[in-house]
Amino acid sequence: MSTGATVWLTGLPSAGKTTIAYALAEQLGARGRRVEVLDGDEIRTFLSAGLGFSREDRHTNVQRIGFVAELLASHGVLVLVPVIAPYADSREAVRKRHQAQGTGYVEIHVATPVDVCSVRDVKGLYAKQAAGELTGLTGVDDPYEVPEDPDLRLETQDRTVQESAAAVLALLAERGLVT
Numbered sequence: 001m002s003t004g005a006t007v008w009l010t011g012l013p014s015a016g017k018t019t020i021a022y023a024l025a026e027q028l029g030a031r032g033r034r035v036e037v038l039d040g041d042e043i044r045t046f047l048s049a050g051l052g053f054s055r056e057d058r059h060t061n062v063q064r065i066g067f068v069a070e071l072l073a074s075h076g077v078l079v080l081v082p083v084i085a086p087y088a089d090s091r092e093a094v095r096k097r098h099q100a101q102g103t104g105y106v107e108i109h110v111a112t113p114v115d116v117c118s119v120r121d122v123k124g125l126y127a128k129q130a131a132g133e134l135t136g137l138t139g140v141d142d143p144y145e146v147p148e149d150p151d152l153r154l155e156t157q158d159r160t161v162q163e164s165a166a167a168v169l170a171l172l173a174e175r176g177l178v179t
């Protein structure tokens with residue numbers, strides 16, 4: 001069985017996490033790897049239905065995702081998680097759970113600056129926040145704790161989606177997680 005791992009892409013809304021995850025999934029799938037993308041919106045519809053965006057609920061959401069990711073990864077799947085995960089202690093708990101189970105874990109900081117994210121504004125969240133129709137937007141009026149020591153930091157404003165996906169792939173190869 002291939003070695004599984006969780007690849008968590010953390011960053012601000014519209015940073016490019018989902019786009020890079022699906023580009024990566026395509027490349028990994030082409031190499032015959034079993035891949036699962038745990039999409040944040042899908043998770044909130046199913047696994048975390050009812051949770052909101054308080055600190056506590058965000059933490060719970062990240063722990064649930066981390067739990068499922070580890071289960072899948074322990075069965076040889078490469079699990080891509082494009083989820084904001086704004087709090088360092090939540091991310092650390094997920095890393096520790098993986099370590100305790102002997103399952104690979106890679107943290108990628110999709111480090112697109114907020115001024116670039118707010119122009120991309122895929123879901124119109126930055127516009128809504130600016131118009132006073134929404135509060136608690138990560139990176140604007142809600143915290144985002146920047147990862148201090150991620151396995152990889154991607155400055156997406158300086159590279160294409162394919163270049164970012166290739167950089168993650170190279171890291172996975174370096175770690176022996178893909179051949």
Ligand code: ADP
Binds near residue numbers: 120
């Ligand atoms: P997130 O999942 O982080 O909220 P998305 O991946 O949903 O962000 O949205 C990022 C948007 O930015 C997409 O529409 C994507 O096409 C666009 N984009 C433009 N340039 C880039 C780039 N160099 N890298 C990643 N995404 C980019």
